[in-house]
Amino acid sequence: MSNVLLKKILFVVAFMATSLFFISFDNSKDFELSKNLDIYYTLFKELDLYYVDDINSGQLIKTSIDKMLESLDPYTNYIPESKIEDFKFMTTGQYGGVGASIRQSGKAILIADIYEKFPAYNAGLKIGDQLLKIDNTVLENKTTDDISELLRGQPGTKISLLVKRPGVEKPLSIDITRELISIGSVPYYGKLDEETGYILLTGFTEKCGTDVRNALAELRNENVKHLIIDLRNNPGGLLIESVKIANLFLPKNVEVVSTKGKFQSQNNTYATTSEPLDPKIALTILVNGNSASASEIVSGSLQDLDRAVILGEKTFGKGLVQVTRKVSYNAELKVTTAKYYIPSGRCIQAKDYSQKNADGSIYVIPDSLKVEFKTKAGRQVFDGGGIEPDITIKEEFLNNFLIKLHNENVFFNFATEFVKKTPTIAKDFEVTDQIITDFKKFVAQSDFKYKTKSEDELEEIKKTIKRENLDTNLYTKIDAVLSDLKNETESLIDRNKEEVRLFLANELYSRYYYQKDRIIYQLSKDALVDSAIAIYKDKVRYQNILLGKAGNHLLQKQ
Structure with a gap:
């Protein structure tokens, strides 16, 4: 940052501080603000002037912000x-680019996914391709953020990629013309059986309410009697879109959500504005711990109004509203301005960021302080911790071993090798025991290393034995146990065989089929979806849940 620009920035800060001081000196809060802005200005000026090394003023200010x-x-x-x-x-689901996502594997940047019918797909780019150059920029030591920036650009502009494809000796040059990429929030909808329709909603971007309406209209034409809306892993988005989606199933002029903030202008009530598309269809909402914000408005309002059965795990608990404010130099501030409340009157915010525990961690509202509310039919619900499902079904726990295999791209890299030898797979493809055996060999020959918690603890015991000068035979025995543990990877794959099978199925299927077919394949193995259909088919049980005659049942996902 030049000295001239720095002086301009500091002058603005100083001017703001001085202005506030003279205009509002009699207001203690404004005086405190002007005083601290003045301190910040003088401190930064002295720091820039006297610090032993040159400092990046822009980066330092960004860090402080x-x-x-x-x-x-x-x-x-x-x-x-x-x-x-x-x-x-x-917020829009749109950007100028090529229609591909990337991931890092060691020092290599790989194509992780390709969106059907967009430029990367049309140009023949493949999952697993390694990016070497973009135009004239060599990608060595570049971050995924750097490369994403290079891939994006104005629609209609051209980009040249140099890629290394597994199984192909020489690098390939691929020319692509960028387009406006529109990633819809409804990647799939369809019938699961004669009566049940399914809509997957992955976010609450602009016009997603219209997308859900169109999907529902088509499913109604196919005479579905029961609809599953899948909000699992949906982080939320635009509040107004959640109201539009709830409106598809609720009468006109019914309150869906309200917001309460510091100023009167932030206190708003959002109600349905039109007649529902289908006020009677049986409705099941799937949620988990990653369903947040607008997802919780939809699931929570439909629960409060006894309009849907909520199935899965407790939601995230984000009951805060953000708006964007313009700031200098074309930047923006996304700021929390209010909390939202669903029809029963409850706020489902789980963490109180204004309070900290003694250890500095964020205060989480304990169960003992949660307040009871009632749904329209008199069912008991609580605030302060997300939406509790009507039927809780725990998802399978992923242990550290499986997470490490995934995070270190072991499944991904195996799939890349598999594709080289297997040109096609059937749509009803299954991961056989032979494929799992091949996977074990692949892991054994790779650089993958898994250190268990037991190994860490035994290493600590070894240090203690050495420090306390104990019998060296103990040291030798622990080394023998550690040696056995280091050869435990194959046994861990066997003990997690079915989970490994599922990871491999999803990864391998993604190399041969695009998003829609992949979702259909995953649904065929989705135990929570099966549970939703089974609960609906038990008509008495389904109605009793909505009438408050059936308590929350805890089921274990099989």
Whole structure:
């Protein structure tokens, strides 16, 4: 940052501080603000002038802004001009680019997924391709953020990629013309059986309410009597879209959500504005711990109004509303301005960011302080911790071994090798025991290393034995146990065989089929969806849940 620009920035800060001081000196809060802005200005000026090394003023100020906002809550963020397009993508689902996602594997940047019918797909790019160059930029030591920035651009502009394809000796040059990429929030909908329709909703971007309406209209034409809306892993998005979706099933002029903030202008009530598309269809909403914000407005309001059976795990518990405010130099501030409340009157925010525990962690509202509310039919519900499903079905726990295999791209890399030898697979493909045996060999020959908690604890015991000068035979015995543990990877694969089979199935299927077919394949193995259909078919039980005659049942996902 040039000295001239730095002086301009500091002058603005100083001017703000001085103005506030003279205009509002009699207000203690404004005086405190002006005083601290003045301190910040003088401190930064002295730091820039006297610090032993040259400092990056812009980066230092950005760090101070980020840390300041981080102390408030995770959702209040500064968005510099360079990141505005990324932020817009989160709300619109649109960006200029090639229609592919990337992932890092060691030092290599690989194509992780390709969206059907977009430029990367049309140009013949494949999952597993390694990116070497984009135009004239060599990608060595570049981050995934750097490369995403290079791949994006104005629709109609051209980009040249140099890629290394597994099984192909020489690098390939691929030319692509960027397009406007639109990633819809409803990647799939369809019939699961004669009576049940299914809609997968992955986010609450602009116009997703219309997408859900169109999907529902088509399913109604196929005479579905029961609809499953899948909100699992849906992080939320635009509040108004959640109201539109709830309106598909609720009468006109019914309150869906209200917001309460510091100012009167932030206190708003959002009600349905039109007649419902289908006020009678049996409705099941699937949720889990990653269903948040707008997902909780939909599931919570439909639960409060006894309009849907909620199935799965307790939701995330995000009951905070953010808006964006313009700030200098084309940047924006995303700031929490209010809390939202669903029809029963409850706020489902789980964490109180204004309070900290003694150890500095965020205060989580304990069960003993949660307040009871009632649904329209008199069912008992609580605030302060997400939406509790009507039927709780626990998802299978992923242990550290499986997570490490996934995070270190072991399943991904195995799939890349598998494709080289297997040109096609059937749509009803199954991972055989032979494929799992091949996977075990692949892991054994790879650089994958898994250190168990037991190994860490035994290493600590070894240090204690050495420190206390105990019998060296103990040291030798522990080494023998450690040696056995280091050869435990194959046994761990066997003990997690069915989970490994599922990971491999999803990864392998993604190499041969695109998103829609992959979702259909995954649904065929989805135990929670099976449970939703079974509960609906037990008509008495389904109605008793909505009437408050059936308690919350805990089921274990099989």
